[in-house]
Amino acid sequence: RRFWYYSEEKLEPRFGDRYADPGAEQEMPLAVARDVFLLNKKIKSVTDDISVGTFVQNHPKFRNIVRRVQTVVRFPYAEIRDNIVDAKMRPIDLLRFKLAFFGASKFDPKSELWTRITLFQGAPLPDQFVGNDSDEWAFPFCPDIVAA
Structure with a gap:
């Protein structure tokens, strides 16, 4: 159809x-x-x-x-x-499935045809891959905020 x-x-x-x-x-x-x-x-x-x-x-x-x-x-x-x-x-189900492969998270569907997403939140920068915890960035912590 x-x-x-x-x-x-x-x-x-x-x-x-x-x-x-x-x-x-x-x-x-x-x-x-x-x-x-x-x-x-x-x-x-x-x-x-x-x-x-x-x-x-x-x-x-x-x-x-x-x-x-x-x-x-x-x-x-x-x-x-x-x-x-x-x-x-x-279509939204197919879209969510596809976007998840690109690292999308925090899906915020606006209709059955489109959604807002977050890509690579908390992803390490290239110089941060040397650390032991570089594989855990998919589950980010709240960043430490230093008072001015």
């Missing part, structure tokens, strides 16, 4: 309704769960003795998803394993 596309004005990912919004023809290939489901359904309809190359040659629309599956099969965290084009999917 939903689709992801890049907005022309800000060049950022946007979420659209396939039946109400224009631009479905510009869809980004992010519906991995849907595409894997369709691939699995198609694979079940062919004989077991067919090679991957022959399958892709006979069914070229599955070429990209076959390549993606082959690439990430060994990496359990390489893909978001959810249907991100489902009508019930909330």
